[in-house]
Structure formats: C-alpha cells, structure tokens
Amino acid sequence: MKESDDYETFMALKEEKLLKNYGIKPTHTAQEMEYLASKFPDNIKLFVAEKEGEMVYGAIIYESDNVAHGQYQESTEEGQRLRAPDFVLDQLLHKYLKEKKYFDFGISTENNGYYLNKGLVKYKETFGGRAVVYDTYKMDV
Secondary structure: OEEEOOHHHHHHHHHHHHHHHHOOOOOOOHHHHHHHHHHOOOOEEEEEEEEOOEEEEEEEEEEOOOEEEEEEEEEOHHHHHHOHHHHHHHHHHHHHHHHOOEEEOOOOEEOOOOEEOHHHHHHHHOOOOOOOOOOOOOOOO
16 A cells, blocks of 8 residues: 555546446546645545556545545455455554544445445444444535
8 A cells, every 4th residue: 555646547447437337427526636635735645556556446535633534435346356445444444543533434325325335334344334324404505
C-alpha cells in the first residue's frame, strides 16, 4: 500500500465500475478530487495497491480530527483476485485506529439509500465494523 496522487486513474476505475454495475457516475470527477486534495492535503488522501506498476485497488480517505472516512473505494478484477481491498483496508485500520477515534467505512446502501447492500455490510463487519443508521433530511430550496 502506498499514498498516491493518481486521482485520474482511480476515478476512471471508479466511474467504469459504477457505470457498468449501476448506470451512474461518481459524485466527483477526477479533476474535482485533484482540486479538493490540493486544497485540503491533510484531509483528503488516496491510498492504492499496485501490481507491476498498475493500480489494482484504491481508497480515497477523508480525514477529520476524530474520523477517517472512506469516501471512495474500488478494485480491479485482478485486485479482487489478489485480495487487495482486504490488504489495504487492514493497513488503513492499523494506521487510523492509532490516530483517530473512528474509522468510517462509508455507506452500504444503493439507490439513494433505499436498498441495503447486505453483502457489503457483512464484508465491513469482518473488519469489526458495524452498521449505523443516520437520519437524513431533504429540503427543497
């Protein structure tokens, strides 16, 4: 695992998977993530696993004083085969649980929060995570 600034490659991977599986794009573009990371270098970081110089997994982490939040995570098929998500998440947990009060794996829902991805929740629970339900509000402006 290493820290990277290759948001272009990572977000292209994320967009490809989201379009293929759900017909949607990520909230942020690669350019937006690069801009945000440049403005908040202590708070937004990309961690990756590579095989022979090729990114096989990445995770964008948002940091605050008490929380490390997994905003985006994605893996190639090769990354899945190599269990790169398991490796990187284990490394991130060891890093952040020394520094932060909480590690937030990010959402486990689909369809704007209407569908719980039970397999994803179970995966996060294998790392000691637990589900938390947040109140959400919608306001027309």
